[in-house]
Amino acid sequence: MEQTQQMLVDKLFSVGAHFGYAPSRRHPSVSPYIFGAKGGTELFDLEQTAQCLEKALGYIKSLASERKTVLFVGSKPEAREALVRAAERLNQPYVASRWIGGSLTNFSEIKKRVQRLIDLTDMREKGELAKFTKRERLLIDRDITDLTLMFGGLRGMSKLPDALFVVDPRLESGAVEEARQLNIPVIAILNTDCDCSAVKYPIPANDASLQSVAYLLGEVAKTYESNYGAAPAPVAPEAAASVTTA
Numbered sequence: 001m002e003q004t005q006q007m008l009v010d011k012l013f014s015v016g017a018h019f020g021y022a023p024s025r026r027h028p029s030v031s032p033y034i035f036g037a038k039g040g041t042e043l044f045d046l047e048q049t050a051q052c053l054e055k056a057l058g059y060i061k062s063l064a065s066e067r068k069t070v071l072f073v074g075s076k077p078e079a080r081e082a083l084v085r086a087a088e089r090l091n092q093p094y095v096a097s098r099w100i101g102g103s104l105t106n107f108s109e110i111k112k113r114v115q116r117l118i119d120l121t122d123m124r125e126k127g128e129l130a131k132f133t134k135r136e137r138l139l140i141d142r143d144i145t146d147l148t149l150m151f152g153g154l155r156g157m158s159k160l161p162d163a164l165f166v167v168d169p170r171l172e173s174g175a176v177e178e179a180r181q182l183n184i185p186v187i188a189i190l191n192t193d194c195d196c197s198a199v200k201y202p203i204p205a206n207d208a209s210l211q212s213v214a215y216l217l218g219e220v221a222k223t224y225e226s227n228y229g230a231a232p233a234p235v236a237p238e239a240a241a242s243v244t245t246a
Contacts, residue, residue, distance in 0.1 A: 005050050005051075005054075009047060012050060012053075015215045016209045016212050017044065017049060017206050017212040017216070018044045018205075018206065019043065019044075020034070020191055020192035021041065021192045022041060022042070023037055025192060026042060027193055027194055027195050027196075029196040030190070030191075030192050030194065030196060030204060032048070033048050033204035044205060049203065049205050052201070052204060056201040057220065059163075059185075059200075060187070060223045060224050063162060063163055064225070064226075064228045064230070065227050065228070065229065068162035069093065069157065069159070069162050070161060070162065070163050070224070071095070071161035071163070071164050072092060072093070072095070072096075072153075072164075073095045074167030074172065074213075075095070075097055075171065076167065076168055076171055076207075078208055079167040083096055083217060085217075086218065089221050089225065090221055090228075093157040095153055096153060099172055099174045100150055101174055101178075103154070103178065104161075104178040105181055105182065110154065113147060113151050114155055117151055117152065120140055120144050120147070121148075124140070161184060162184070162185075163184060163186070163187060164179045164186045164188075165188070166186055166188040166199075167207055168191065168194065169186065169199055170191075170193055170194045170195065176198050176199070179198075180198050185200040186198060186199045186200055186201070187199070187200065188201070189207045189212075189216050190202055190207060191204075191206060192204075
């Protein structure tokens with residue numbers, strides 16, 4: 001194993017990325033990534049996890065270089081804070097609460113709800129709610145709160161995303177299914193109970209640990225940020241010549 005990959009495996013081990021669930025919870029599609037079991041808990045083969053992570057980060061790098069939009073999805077408590085932090089750091093959209101059905105497949109309607117949130121928030125910030133009665137202002141405030149909870153992370157997403165990054169595709173099955181219907185690639189941190197079949201870039205790892213999820217999301221954010229808008233690598237003269245004469 002190369003030294004850099006060994007360092008990655010060591011880091012994954014240090015954050016507890018190798019811990020899965022009990023064998024009884026394992027989804028068959030995850031079997032190739034299992035190293036063994038200890039104390040009733042299955043363990044991921046971290047060499048494979050490292051390879052999958054590097055492959056996923058390569059895809060993230062290509063998305064960033066083309067300034068593509070990645071929608072981050074993860075509502076479980078272990079993921080929420082790190083996911084919002086990563087998405088906001090990259091100025092990318094996110095869903096950190098319950099997935100609203102149709103957020104992708106009925107995006108035109110979702111955009112209307114997001115726009116209402118923007119309009120109401122703008123009115124409040126400009127002091128334009130003074131013309132309403134006290135009860136009307138209370139109802140508008142409640143509307144803003146509800147809309148922020150459901151759609152606040154989607155502000156600025158004017159079109160369908162180019163990819164989804166999901167923490168726990170089993171929990172976020174609605175988002176994964178909508179992405180599948182629209183041929184939107186899914187990258188996902190997934191535990192032993194998840195189905196890999198709908199995920200183009202699986203990262204088999206502990207998705208129920210704050211440390212594990214935060215580390216993996218941090219690597220994704222760092223890769224996207226450092227490659228955002230990067231110019232493609234120049235074609236070597238020999239390669240260019242071979243293309244010309246082909």
